[in-house]
Amino acid sequence: xxxxxxxxxxxxxxxxxxxxxxxxxxxxxxxxxxxxxxxxxxxxxxxxxxxxxxxxxxxxxxxxxxxxxxxxxxxxxxxxxxxxxxxxxxxxxxxxxxxxxxxxxxxxxxxxxxxxxxxxxxxxxxxxxxxxxxxxxxxxxxxxxxxxxxxxxxxxxxxxxxxxxxxxxxxxxxxxxxxxxxxxxxxxxxxxxxxxxxxxxxxxxxxxxxxxxxxxxxxxxxxxxxxxxxxxxxxxxxxxxxxxxxxxxxxxxxxxxxxxxxxxxxxxxxxxxxxxxxxxxxxxxxxxxxxxxxxxxxxxxxxxxxxxxxxxxxxxxxxxxxxxxxxxxxxxxxxxxxxxxxxxxxxxxxxxxxxxxxxxxxxxxxxxxxxxxxxxxxxxxxxxxxxxxxxxxxxxxxxxxxxxxxxxxxxxxxxxxxxxxxxxxxxxxxxxxxxxxxxxxxxxxxxxxxxxxxxxxxxxxxxxxxxxxxxxxxxxxxxxxxxxxxxxxxxxxxxxxxxxxxxxxxxxxxxxxxxxxxxxxxxxxxxxxxxxxxxxxxxxxxxxxxxxxxxxxxxxxxxxxxxxxxxxxxxxx
Numbered sequence: 001x002x003x004x005x006x007x008x009x010x011x012x013x014x015x016x017x018x019x020x021x022x023x024x025x026x027x028x029x030x031x032x033x034x035x036x037x038x039x040x041x042x043x044x045x046x047x048x049x050x051x052x053x054x055x056x057x058x059x060x061x062x063x064x065x066x067x068x069x070x071x072x073x074x075x076x077x078x079x080x081x082x083x084x085x086x087x088x089x090x091x092x093x094x095x096x097x098x099x100x101x102x103x104x105x106x107x108x109x110x111x112x113x114x115x116x117x118x119x120x121x122x123x124x125x126x127x128x129x130x131x132x133x134x135x136x137x138x139x140x141x142x143x144x145x146x147x148x149x150x151x152x153x154x155x156x157x158x159x160x161x162x163x164x165x166x167x168x169x170x171x172x173x174x175x176x177x178x179x180x181x182x183x184x185x186x187x188x189x190x191x192x193x194x195x196x197x198x199x200x201x202x203x204x205x206x207x208x209x210x211x212x213x214x215x216x217x218x219x220x221x222x223x224x225x226x227x228x229x230x231x232x233x234x235x236x237x238x239x240x241x242x243x244x245x246x247x248x249x250x251x252x253x254x255x256x257x258x259x260x261x262x263x264x265x266x267x268x269x270x271x272x273x274x275x276x277x278x279x280x281x282x283x284x285x286x287x288x289x290x291x292x293x294x295x296x297x298x299x300x301x302x303x304x305x306x307x308x309x310x311x312x313x314x315x316x317x318x319x320x321x322x323x324x325x326x327x328x329x330x331x332x333x334x335x336x337x338x339x340x341x342x343x344x345x346x347x348x349x350x351x352x353x354x355x356x357x358x359x360x361x362x363x364x365x366x367x368x369x370x371x372x373x374x375x376x377x378x379x380x381x382x383x384x385x386x387x388x389x390x391x392x393x394x395x396x397x398x399x400x401x402x403x404x405x406x407x408x409x410x411x412x413x414x415x416x417x418x419x420x421x422x423x424x425x426x427x428x429x430x431x432x433x434x435x436x437x438x439x440x441x442x443x444x445x446x447x448x449x450x451x452x453x454x455x456x457x458x459x460x461x462x463x464x465x466x467x468x469x470x471x472x473x474x475x476x477x478x479x480x481x482x483x484x485x486x487x488x489x490x491x492x493x494x495x496x497x498x499x500x501x502x503x504x505x506x507x508x509x510x511x512x513x514x515x516x517x518x519x520x521x522x523x524x525x526x527x528x529x530x531x532x533x534x535x536x537x538x539x540x541x542x543x544x545x546x547x548x549x550x551x552x553x554x555x556x557x558x559x560x561x562x563x564x565x566x567x568x569x570x571x572x573x
Contacts, residue, residue, distance in 0.1 A: 010060070013050060014040075015286065015287075023035070031131055031384070033289055034380050036286050037290075037292065038377075039293060040292060040293020040294040041293045042293075047298065054291070057287065057290065057291035057294055060291065061284075062253055063239065064286075066239055067280060068285050069242075069255075069258040069261065070242075070277065071277065071278075071281050073257065073260060073262035073263075074277075084459070084461070089156055092153045092160065093160065094326055095153075098318070099319050099322065100125050102121065103123070103314060104118060112365070118363075119168075119355065119358030119364045122354050123372045126158070126354070127319075127346055127347060127348065128346055128348020128349055128350070128351075132343050133151070135384070136151070145336070145459055146336050150343040153343070161350045161353075162255050168361070172361040172363060202248075203259065206263050207263070210260070215269075218264065218269050218273065222272075230269075230272070237260055238260050238261065241259070241260040242256035242260065285349075288352075295356070295373065296369075296374070296377075297366070304371070311371050316386075320341040323340050323344045324337050324338075328407070334404065338393065342383070342389075342390055345383060348376060351375075352373070352376070355372040355373075414464060415483070415486060416486045417472060425453075428452070429453055429492050429493065430446060430451060431454050433456045433496065433499055434497065435457045435473070443455065454474065454492075455471065456473070456478045458478075459475075478497075478504075478508050484508070484511055485515065495512045495519055498524055499524075505523055506539065509521055520540070521540030523539070523543070524543045524544075524545070525542060525544050528544060528547075
């Protein structure tokens with residue numbers, strides 16, 4: 001059979017080796033992402049044996065970029081970002097600036113050009129969303145306050161990076177780009193102006209027209225009841241808008257796909273869209289990492305070990321220290337400081353995209369791409385170790401550092417109730433842990449019935465806003481006994497845990513019952529198994545979301561039928 005099957009061969013080799021190396025990586029307690037990169041290295045031109053078509057692999061990887069960014073857009077919530085804006089916005093910008101400066105200084109020391117140093121620094125400044133989400137999810141931290149801060153930080157980094165991807169080609173010639181395509185006859189201000197105008201036009205079109213059209217389109221497709229058609233609609237929207245953005249507005253595939261996902265989030269079917277597109281997104285993301293691995297030259301580890309070490313030091317040490325100092329300065333607990341630092345001590349997909357763009361524009365040498373890839377491989381492999389070391393390192397710091405102990409035990413004005421708090425809020429009150437959607441609704445109902453309550457919430461900004469509204473709230477992690485003590489748990493009638501955090505709920509309950517054995521406890525869960533365990537251990541009155549929904553629906557149905565039956569009986573009489 002004499003057919004040209006380069007595409008099939010590339011996909012088969014990419015998926016097959018990615019499966020093998022990804023499986024080995026997972027067994028070694030390392031992110032599968034490392035395995036995918038190693039699979040790409042195995043079929044790259046720089047290693048002996050089979051060599052895949054790098055051109056086809058790069059095109060497939062572009063689809064991976066589109067779907068990855070579409071997924072980021074689907075999960076992007078403006079409300080979540082605003083909740084942690086005081087730490088995420090300045091933190092991400094300053095941390096990226098520090099990492100970029102360190103990268104540029106390193107490149108200058110090596111004798112690289114300004115453009116090469118800038119691309120290297122920017123590539124080292126942005127952490128991997130994929131790696132972070134997986135790390136937080138595996139440790140049950142995704143829904144926690146610390147997890148929200150880390151994710152919000154990453155969202156800001158993603159948005160800044162997307163903007164850089166759009167603007168970098170316009171500045172390429174000025175920065176020393178050698179690719180002929182970057183040298184335009186028009187002046188720089190004209191090029192930048194046109195770029196920003198086109199980007200603005202695209203964003204306006206998506207936010208004004210797309211926000212109405214795309215959710216409507218998804219609704220119409222969902223009405224057909226065809227699952228495959230719905231999946232096709234989601235993927236078609238992601239890829240077609242990404243391509244259209246590039247072709248018509250000179251916008252990157254990444255930005256086009258991101259806004260498609262963000263607008264799609266407005267639909268009530270956004271959750272389903274995320275679920276349906278996930279398999280394809282994961283599959284093409286694998287090919288993206290494989291294609292990136294194909295660009296890596298392992299010889300750099302032998303030829304330039306000191307340069308690789310310097311790059312890794314910026315990623316793991318420099319970025320983490322910068323993040324730690326920023327979170328310290330903003331007054332967050334030591335645990336938050338360490339989790340954010342560990343979250344950002346790696347690089348991933350956006351770094352590859354930036355480095356690849358710099359390479360294509362002639363700004364950065366091929367060695368730079370290899371250094372970025374080497375830094376990514378080592379930092380991603382090290383990231384699980386960094387997370388595992390958080391608790392031991394925290395305990396070590398508290399044991400050996402007077403400064404750490406003083407910081408952890410510092411006087412925080414939001415960590416205790418004001419002296420002017422009325423007596424009715426200190427005796428017989430409800431202590432409400434968590435002020436998310438559920439906590440907000442409970443607090444509203446308590447206020448309407450004039451039932452006194454105190455809120456315990458990790459988000460300092462939220463506590464500050466609640467205080468301004470005249471609502472009694474204390475800042476801190478309710479797993480710490482001091483937080484519940486400040487909420488006067490010893491004299492409370494009821495503890496309501498509205499966070500849905502299965503890992504820490506038992507610790508809260510143990511603390512509350514130790515301080516107040518007669519207290520009534522009400523809590524929520526998101527897992528049926530956890531619900532059974534908590535009820536078996538007599539942890540309090542447990543509410544499971546799906547169970548309560550079924551009860552409410554059943555109650556409504558029975559009420560409707562009872563009313564109908566009574567009406568028919570009355571009519572018969």
